[in-house]
Amino acid sequence: MDTSKDLPKFAVLQLSGCSGCEVSLMNSDEWISNFQLVYMPLVVSTHKIPEDVEVLLVTGGVRTDEDIHNLRKGRSRARKLIAVGTCALSGGVAQFKDNHIARESFIKASHRLRMPDMLPNAYPLDRFVDVDLYLPGCPPTPELFMTALKEPENAKIASIVCQECGRQKLNDMRPKHLTGSRSGVVLPDICLINQGYLCLGTSTRGGCGALCTRPGHACVGCRGPANPYLNKDPEFVLDNLRRVFTRMTDIPIEEINAALASPWLSLFLGQFTDYTQESDLPLRTKEKML
């Protein structure tokens, strides 16, 4: 716990989120010895971001008018801003996308006296400020946090989740229907797609260590699109997923399409469009992605 004053200043600003990113960060304690922690209300009683912060991590989405204010103020005081977690990159599970019924019901219920006003959606940071580095994941692993803080330029990140998964793709095991969201026994060592699970690992950015798929849980895409799918047409990723399933399975395409549109997947898959040409957000180039 070196608190010597010559270490670069490090701050963590939490907007609207679940604190999961902070909990993950706390499991990678190297930042404590490499930086001087000057602001992180979860662990330090300070209420002001100092003027000369070297690295500012921002977690959570922009959900209230106060979030916009704090984000802009934080940006002006930091040399480098890292957007951390799915909420900061895309609003996270709190974004409504096309779910207008949920949005209406939420807005109706969200007025309070003398409280920050809730915005109609949870927005990504880069809608309001410049972001120097994007660190996606729900939450990013402690290892990814360390990479982001140490040498993100030289980081070698697995291109897709499959690369770290280790499950084998078979040619002669072609399911005819999707297995439910989770049922039956998952066979070890064999690709989840061969077993009929709607796994998004083939299109999702790696670097997570295939934390979910190795023990047998289909990838939900929390790390967002892999490099080849950045800044393309919004349908490009979905087309690729359809191609993967057509090549590896005999599941009818209608079934795949319906599943790709299911609310469970849309929570993360829905935000893949934030990385596309159609998005009204700044281009997220691969150099800025971790």
Add this chain to the structure above:
Amino acid sequence: MTTITYPLSRIEGHARVVIDVHDNEVFRADFQAMEMRGFGHYVRGVPAEQITVIVPRICGVCSTAHQVASVKALEDTFGITPPPLAEDIREVLLLGQLIQNQATSLFIFTMPDRANASSLFELSQSETGKAREFSLAQNALKIRKIGTDLISLAGGQFIHPIKTVIGGVTSGIPREKADQMIQTIKNLLPVAAEMVDIYWEMSMEMGDRIGSWGDDEPTHYLASIEANNYRLNSQRLRVMQPDGTEAPSFDPHEFEAYLQIAESEYSYAGVSNYMGQILRANSLARINLAESLGTPRADAYLKRFVQTFGKPAHAIMFFDLCRGIELVYALEKAQQMLECDLEHGETEVGYAPRDGTGFGLVEAPRGPLIHRYEVENGLIKSADFVIPTVHNMLAIRRALMVAAKRYVSEDGISAELERAVGRVVRAFDPCIACATK
């Protein structure tokens, strides 16, 4: 009228305390949650079986409790009983959550208050001394990490875990990994006990220095552990009345007959009461309702606690000491459970989804957590999350009022009030993300 606003730190989420003072008299002390998560709105229409992936995201600190409660609510809806091995693995998972949470609350959130420091990492500016502070911080993070490692072991990953599924858990815990974990616990249990002793001593000193342990008016207590079985993967809710006698226990299906939950005008978090009365949940409620925890070191601490402070004990700073007892308990219990065979045997049963209403209860670190889902045509028609922090809202307000009255006098508003406000809120360890679900 003067309105003082205290922003809060070292708690989960965004909240503040607002106190109204007029002519040196306190009119109002309020605890306000400043953001709204709103999961109840956007899980409507979601296929029921997918909700267990979504709701852990209510809170990254409490994701384990939400995941297990969610799965149990669907099992209740579908009429499934998971195998005993799965129930045990879920218990290990919840013990991991308890270790992580209590270590965070004890050492990262509240220990700095005992040394008048702004954070665990800045204790050196206090009287505690550099060398001791260094080992305190290092040890605190090591102990906390046992909790997250246990969650990873039993849950697949330590935030938003995945291994608990409808019908059971996806796999057992291999002997080799259990043995590694046992070794870590064996090494760190004495360290944790020493940390708890230091914390206890610092708390006694703080109590002497301040001259008060905070609001100590007898109150109702709510917990779902049994008197002689501290199981967190729980079944029924119990209530202790202010005089220490027990009121009839109830099943999660019946919660609405006992707990009234309302929205709040000035806060995004709701407020609940027990039959119109103030209630408290969290560590002190459990310890008051427990006869024994069933592990040697923890029971020795329980005995010491009861002998020193009585039973039931009421002052709010006891919540913090009780977290220490529970930290030791959870480490001991996790070791005991890992020594059993959690690898072989049936881990899950098949099921057929059906419509209906179901309830899932677990004892989360902050108290009993209930998920209630109404499923129609396979989709979530409505979802309720009955949140432990919400049960403490009236108790937090009352304790803030007690503190405010203590530090507002004819001489004006004491600067000590700011510290007191922080101590009061942290004693309840509120979780704002959960409370505004």
